Amino acid sequence: MTTIHSHFTAVNGLRMHYLRGGEGMPLLLLHGWPEWSHVWRPVMSRLAGRFDLLAPDFRGFGDTQKTSLQPAKDATPDALAADMLALADQLGLERFGIVAHDVGGFVAQVMARRAPQRVQGLFFFNCAYPGIGARWVEPRHLMETWYQFFHQMPWIAELVGSSREACRIYIANFLRHWSHRKDAFDAELELWVDNFMKPGNLQGGFNWYLSNHEGRMAVIEGSAMPPPPIHTPTRIFWGEHDPLFKQSWTDRLPEFFTQLELSFAPDAGHFVHYETPDRASDEIGRFFDHIATKQAKVQRMRID
Numbered sequence: 001m002t003t004i005h006s007h008f009t010a011v012n013g014l015r016m017h018y019l020r021g022g023e024g025m026p027l028l029l030l031h032g033w034p035e036w037s038h039v040w041r042p043v044m045s046r047l048a049g050r051f052d053l054l055a056p057d058f059r060g061f062g063d064t065q066k067t068s069l070q071p072a073k074d075a076t077p078d079a080l081a082a083d084m085l086a087l088a089d090q091l092g093l094e095r096f097g098i099v100a101h102d103v104g105g106f107v108a109q110v111m112a113r114r115a116p117q118r119v120q121g122l123f124f125f126n127c128a129y130p131g132i133g134a135r136w137v138e139p140r141h142l143m144e145t146w147y148q149f150f151h152q153m154p155w156i157a158e159l160v161g162s163s164r165e166a167c168r169i170y171i172a173n174f175l176r177h178w179s180h181r182k183d184a185f186d187a188e189l190e191l192w193v194d195n196f197m198k199p200g201n202l203q204g205g206f207n208w209y210l211s212n213h214e215g216r217m218a219v220i221e222g223s224a225m226p227p228p229p230i231h232t233p234t235r236i237f238w239g240e241h242d243p244l245f246k247q248s249w250t251d252r253l254p255e256f257f258t259q260l261e262l263s264f265a266p267d268a269g270h271f272v273h274y275e276t277p278d279r280a281s282d283e284i285g286r287f288f289d290h291i292a293t294k295q296a297k298v299q300r301m302r303i304d
Contacts, residue, residue, distance in 0.1 A: 002048035004041060008063075011086045017063035018056035018087070022048030025120070025292050026093045027284075028084060029055040032102020033205050034171050036062030036195055042277035043099075043284065050285055051097075056087055058103065060204025062195065068207075069200045071154050075211040081110035085118075094118065097288050101125040101273060103208055112230045121291045122234040122257075123284055125265075125272040126245040130227060131252030134220050144244050147174070152210050157203035160196075167202070168193045178270035180241035185274070233259045235287040237280065239268035261287070 004021035019037045021044055029040040037055040044053045057064040058080050067074050084107060088096060097120045100108035105127045112119045136145055150156060160170045171192050175185040185192065196202050218224035234257040240247055247264065254260055268275040 002045075004044050004048065004053075006063075009087070009090050011090055012083050014059055014067070014083070015065040016056060016059075016083070016087060018054055019044065020052070020054050022051050022053045024051045025288060026052040026054065026096040027288065028088070028093075028096055028098050029053060030084070030098060030100040030104025030107055031055070031058070031061070032104055033061075033208060034174050034192065034196065035102070036201075038062070038191065038195070039101075039271075039274055043273050043281050046277060046281035047285055051288065054087075054091070054093075056084065058107075058208075059083055060207050061201065063198075066200035066204050069203060071152075071203065071210055072207045073211045075204075075207045077106040077110045077212060077215065079211070080107045081114060084111060085115055088118070095120050097121040097123065097291065099123045099125075099273075099284055100127075102128070102270075105129070106212065109227075109230065112232045113227060116230075116232060119232050120295065121288055122230070122232050123287055124234070124236045125280065126238050126242055126270065127236050127253070128245065129253065129256050130219050130224065131256055132219070132249050133222065135246075135249060136216070136220055141246075148209055148213075148216070151206040152213060156206055161202045164193060164197060167196050171196055175271075178242065178244055179275055180239065180267060180269035181275050184271065227256070229256050229258050231258050233261075233287075233291060235261045235283070236263075237272055237283050238262065238264050239270055239272045239275070240264045240266050241269040244270055 002021050004019050007020055008015055008017050031037060031039050037057045040055040044055065047053060059067055060075050095118050098108045098111065105124050108122055112122055160167055172189055176182050236253065238247060238250055250262060253262060265272045265276060265279065273280045
């Protein structure tokens with residue numbers, strides 16, 4: 001059985017934490033909120049015999065160094081993408097695949113546009129993308145997206161972190177509400193509370209919402225310039241029962257991803273990778289095995 005090890009390295013002036021295990025084609029696993037690198041362990045344990053798996057903590061999350069214990073706007077998608085590319089440089093990864101969820105999906109799209117020659121393939125569990133537009137704040141969807149604005153209050157970390165019980169109630173609400181299987185996180189709930197009660201981890205996560213607010217509003221208001229489409233091979237496995245990222249929102253994906261394979265996870269909500277790790281791992285493995293085989297064939301043709 002391949003062991004998953006915890007590591008630290010210096011990236012863009014930060015002491016960055018990441019998990020790593022396995023061997024083969026490198027895959028960067030990019031987490032969302034309320035997550036950190038630990039959320040990828042079920043997938044990593046299933047795929048470590050086939051891929052070199054790296055799951056970093058974004059700045060402000062998990063055990064990566066905090067840039068500030070106060071509200072800050074330095075965790076934009078561009079900043080996080082720069083961190084991930086710098087991490088890849090630090091670890092000597094010339095080319096790699098990306099598996100992303102939630103916050104990680106924003107970051108992966110920036111990386112694919114900024115360094116398309118390095119990203120071999122993109123795999124998303126659900127996907128926040130510009131084509132969602134103003135649907136984020138449709139009247140009947142506001143009960144799902146309220147937190148994106150609440151997390152920008154300057155006192156929110158103090159409130160949620162006022163006690164372990166307050167933190168447990170708050171984080172558990174998202175884990176259970178966004179999951180199709182409501183007990184998916186129950187066995188490890190205290191690990192989630194442990195993580196977010198560490199100094200700076202609540203505010204670090206909330207800083208993502210502060211940092212991404214203007215970009216999000218530009219998309220909602222229709223003032224953002226549409227980004228160029230991504231031509232990297234892309235696989236999106238979307239949870240059918242995700243109350244936050246609605247299944248109907250997949251309608252415009254082909255406008256933004258030109259090599260797209262889309263299907264739906266029938267037994268999952270928002271956390272497809274954690275709720276159904278067997279199926280999630282199978283889909284990741286199949287997609288990147290196909291990419292690796294195709295690229296090996298191209299290399300052989302060049303040699304011949």
